[in-house]
Amino acid sequence: MIRLPRWASRHLAALRALAVLTVVTGVLYPLAVLAAAQLPGLDDQAEGSLIYDSDGDVVGSSLIGQSFTDGDGEALLEYFQPRPSAAGDGYDPLASGASNLGPESVVDALPDPALGWDGDENAAKSLLTQVCERSFAIGEREGVDGSRPYCTPSGGTAVGAVLGVYRSEGTSGEVVRAVSLNEECGTVEAPFIAAYGGARVECAAYGEDHSAAVVTPIRGEAPAEPAVPADAVTASGSGLDPHISPAYAELQAARVAAERGADERAVLQLVEEHTTGRFLGFMGEPAVNVVELNVDLDRAFPLT
Structure with a gap:
């Protein structure tokens, strides 16, 4: 029986371990995760939580917000508007992040009047x-x-x-x-x-x-509870959050209904259908997914 040198036996053992771990972690585990992702209730999330329009085309993801603006960056009045975004030019998944400005950011760096x-x-x-x-x-x-x-x-x-x-x-x-x-x-x-x-x-x-x-x-004489909700004027930490508060959605309902020639109560009913409650009944705040809401808005009250 040929006895391998100690250094050779160690290298052979290392190669066997590499082969086994490659099969387990590089083949079996990914296949197991892929199989689990196909289970009912998990398959949608695994595919990116995609949103489809009435024609079956992908129009976005329920996890990432979108800007509903025209070519000049002005709000499209026939759609519900999301909160501001500090991710790139707005809701850019490759530039996710916040402005990093805090409550002490109250003084502007004024521009050169000539520029x-x-x-x-x-x-x-x-x-x-x-x-x-x-x-x-x-x-x-x-x-x-x-x-x-x-x-x-x-x-x-x-x-x-x-x-x-x-x-x-x-x-x-x-x-x-x-x-x-x-x-x-x-x-x-x-x-x-x-x-x-x-x-x-x-x-x-x-x-x-x-x-x-x-x-x-200087505080001034503005009301302590502004008519415009806080989420309407501040960006989320990721800059990608597709949700707004029910208060901000309700504030926009009259304008959206008027632009679409729809009944305001019907638009408010659609907002209610897209309002999710607190997680487990006590964590977080109720929210409205603007992307999903606007897609259903086009289905229920198509623009003429």
């Missing part, structure tokens, strides 16, 4: 101003009050109502100067309030450094 918001790559709107703009625009679109606390109308839209307050003792003492940090000179006739703490409020001049000022948001 404007679209031309100045160093300009950036704070989360607060983005929320204010969205709420103002949705309020106009849905015919409700789009005002929110700490927001102020400005230049045909809305911005964060935030002052940079200079005090005699740095962070304390008398107010010696106040600047509306998100209202750039030349874009507004006057700041949203005339005076603060006895000092006249100024507009913000491009390039001026206000790091020594105390950032002071």
Whole structure:
């Protein structure tokens, strides 16, 4: 009997282990998972939770939201609108993510007046101003009050109502100067309030450094419970969430019904049918899948 050298027997054992593991993990396990995925109740999810229109064509996935806009990026009024998305240009699965802006993001990086918001790559709107703009625009679109606390109308839209307050003792003492940090000179006739703490409020001049000022948001007189729900003006963490709150769906029902010549009660009934409750009865919040809702909307009330 030929006895192999120790090093050869070790290599042979390693090759046998590699062959066995390759068969188990590379063939048998994937086949077992594939077989399990074909079981009733699991097959739809395994195929990507695809959504089909009345012609049988794939129009999306129930797991990923979509933008319902025209070629200029304007909302299509005959459809329910989703929440904002920070994933790429909107609901891009290859760029899933959030804006990473938090509650302390209240001061805009104002653009060079010669370039404007679209031309100045160093300009950036704070989360607060983005929320204010969205709420103002949705309020106009849905015919409700789009005002929110700490927001102020400005230049045909809305911005964060935030002052940079200079005090005699740095962070304390008398107010010696106040600047509306998100209202750039030349874009507004006057700041949203005339005076603060006895000092006249100024507009913000491009390039001026206000790091020594105390950032002071002004609540204003907006209702504590805005007419425009929070999910309508904020993006989800993934930027791909296809769901909105029932409140936001109900807010849009009158506009969608009018655009389609449908009865508003029938549209609200469709919203209710697409409303899912809390997981296990207590986890999460009720939600409406906008993609599925709009597909059924086209089936129930086709555009003429």
